[in-house]
Amino acid sequence: MYYQTGSYNFPPKRSVATDPLERIERMAAAHAVVIFSNSTCCMCHAAKRLFCGMGVNPTVYEIDQDPRGKDLEKALLRLLGGASAVPAVFIGGKLVGAIDTVLASHINGSLVPLLKDAGALWL
Amino acid sequence: MASHRVGEADSGAPHHHHIPYAIPHMLHHPNNSTFINQEGSAFDFGELEEAIILQGVKINNDDKKQPLYTAIRPAATLDMFPSWPMRFQQHTPRGSSKSGEESTDSGSAVNTLSNTPESPSDHRQPPPPPPQMDAAGGIDSPRLSGSHSQPAAKPAPEKTLRRLAQNREAARKSRLRKKAYVQQLESSRIRLAQLEQDLQRARSQGLFLGGGGAASGSISSGGAIFDMEYSRWLDDDHRHMSELRTALQAHLSDGDLRVIVDGYIAHYDEVFRLKGAAAKSDVFHLITGMWTTPAERCFLWMGGFRPSDLIKMLIPQLDPLTEQQFMGICSLQHSSQQAEEALSQGLEQLQQSLVDTIANGSANDSMHHMAVALGKLANLEGFVRQADNLRQQTLHQLHRLLTIRQAARCFLVIGEYYGRLRALSSLWASRPRESMIADDNSCQTTTDLQMVQSSQNQFSNF
Numbered sequence: 001m002y003y004q005t006g007s008y009n010f011p012p013k014r015s016v017a018t019d020p021l022e023r024i025e026r027m028a029a030a031h032a033v034v035i036f037s038n039s040t041c042c043m044c045h046a047a048k049r050l051f052c053g054m055g056v057n058p059t060v061y062e063i064d065q066d067p068r069g070k071d072l073e074k075a076l077l078r079l080l081g082g083a084s085a086v087p088a089v090f091i092g093g094k095l096v097g098a099i100d101t102v103l104a105s106h107i108n109g110s111l112v113p114l115l116k117d118a119g120a121l122w123l
Numbered sequence: 124m125a126s127h128r129v130g131e132a133d134s135g136a137p138h139h140h141h142i143p144y145a146i147p148h149m150l151h152h153p154n155n156s157t158f159i160n161q162e163g164s165a166f167d168f169g170e171l172e173e174a175i176i177l178q179g180v181k182i183n184n185d186d187k188k189q190p191l192y193t194a195i196r197p198a199a200t201l202d203m204f205p206s207w208p209m210r211f212q213q214h215t216p217r218g219s220s221k222s223g224e225e226s227t228d229s230g231s232a233v234n235t236l237s238n239t240p241e242s243p244s245d246h247r248q249p250p251p252p253p254p255q256m257d258a259a260g261g262i263d264s265p266r267l268s269g270s271h272s273q274p275a276a277k278p279a280p281e282k283t284l285r286r287l288a289q290n291r292e293a294a295r296k297s298r299l300r301k302k303a304y305v306q307q308l309e310s311s312r313i314r315l316a317q318l319e320q321d322l323q324r325a326r327s328q329g330l331f332l333g334g335g336g337a338a339s340g341s342i343s344s345g346g347a348i349f350d351m352e353y354s355r356w357l358d359d360d361h362r363h364m365s366e367l368r369t370a371l372q373a374h375l376s377d378g379d380l381r382v383i384v385d386g387y388i389a390h391y392d393e394v395f396r397l398k399g400a401a402a403k404s405d406v407f408h409l410i411t412g413m414w415t416t417p418a419e420r421c422f423l424w425m426g427g428f429r430p431s432d433l434i435k436m437l438i439p440q441l442d443p444l445t446e447q448q449f450m451g452i453c454s455l456q457h458s459s460q461q462a463e464e465a466l467s468q469g470l471e472q473l474q475q476s477l478v479d480t481i482a483n484g485s486a487n488d489s490m491h492h493m494a495v496a497l498g499k500l501a502n503l504e505g506f507v508r509q510a511d512n513l514r515q516q517t518l519h520q521l522h523r524l525l526t527i528r529q530a531a532r533c534f535l536v537i538g539e540y541y542g543r544l545r546a547l548s549s550l551w552a553s554r555p556r557e558s559m560i561a562d563d564n565s566c567q568t569t570t571d572l573q574m575v576q577s578s579q580n581q582f583s584n585f
Binding site: 040043045046047049053054084100104106107111 | 451454455461462464465466468469470472473476502506509512513516517519520523
């Protein structure tokens, strides 16, 4: 698991004012499996354990430790359309969803092919 | 007199409530002919007697086709003895006409005299029904209709008919008493639950987590509501299973079978929806398994069954499977295990975090710590929701992996398995416990516990 903490310094200073959605997109595209999480959230812990248990190394962004985390949270909430902004799972840069979607896709067998396509899992 | 009757019956809807000309064991009136001759009398002594006996149960005579032995709207009651048909065969109109004059006035009289059945107030203990009357009453209907073809024996008919009518009436009364008793039990149960809740509230002033409320067996109103919905769901489950069983035995076409299986899936979706609502109102009730039977509670995982265990149980029962199906189901089991593991670890972290919060709650900061702890507790609902989500998805995936016939058998197996588990709970609860007889106190507790359990299990066993 790779944790990205603190401010995301890669883009030059003027894009600090970047739209949070764009930030999310960029962060999600950077790695095969990205989980937006909250360090105190237990369901996020469950999401992380799920992927680790499958042998996947997800990249985790703890948004409560991000200086602009509140914006991210709001944007994620809108993206997921549910009750909670976290955990939010992206695979191959695309949004998979919250924990319920992730679990459902794992049960119906669509999660593993997704992971393989994104290069996060090898048989 | 006969023509009088016929006229009565023809005028109104065919009612089947018979107050016999004489109810010797109930009334002290020597002269019974007064009842018979009064057409549409609003106040019948027989009616009063009946109303008192029924203890406030309202008789609904509004339906046109009122079956003989059902006086109360069945929707308001749980069918506690579903093996006893709630609707018996109906009388022919001629059959009802003989003593049918009471039918028109019985409705009005009793309706004015009785209270609503919903009030859980003072239901007196009903007297035990005369058993021989029941049997007589049950058989009476065809006999009575038969008797109306005017048998040759002249001296017999009136006495016989009177006796038959009395029997019928007594049988009907006993059935109504039974219904009243069941409703009384039902309402007492709710009352008990609410009393426990109030008691719990009073006891837990200022205590966190309600002072071990789960141990005392208190049920919140949300929990009680779910328990009722769940017991109804269990009745439905029984019905679905019978349907499945007969469909499989009858070798229905795949199309027909598909409809039934889809219905069963929808039935399961329904219980998950109910549990979702219950999780919002009382997650502890779900997660401690107070809604299930004790044997099921042994295997409880996050408020329900463990999907991977279910699949493990199913695999040998689903033979024959194609290679592909077998792989699919094994993969399903594997995925489910991984998901269960992840959720369990998440829940464990929640518990640890809760322990830390409670342990560190100092006197100065207690309110803050309580608030934090409450916030953490709220996450429990999410875990139960996800666990149910997992269960639901697993069942749907099974449905996808199997052929329709296999799926039908599969769901039948699941239903039967849990039915047996529930039956096991009942049997265990009612097993003889000689060791308790010596100690009066513990005997009392045992009996109470048994009563609670058997009342719980009564619902799940049918």
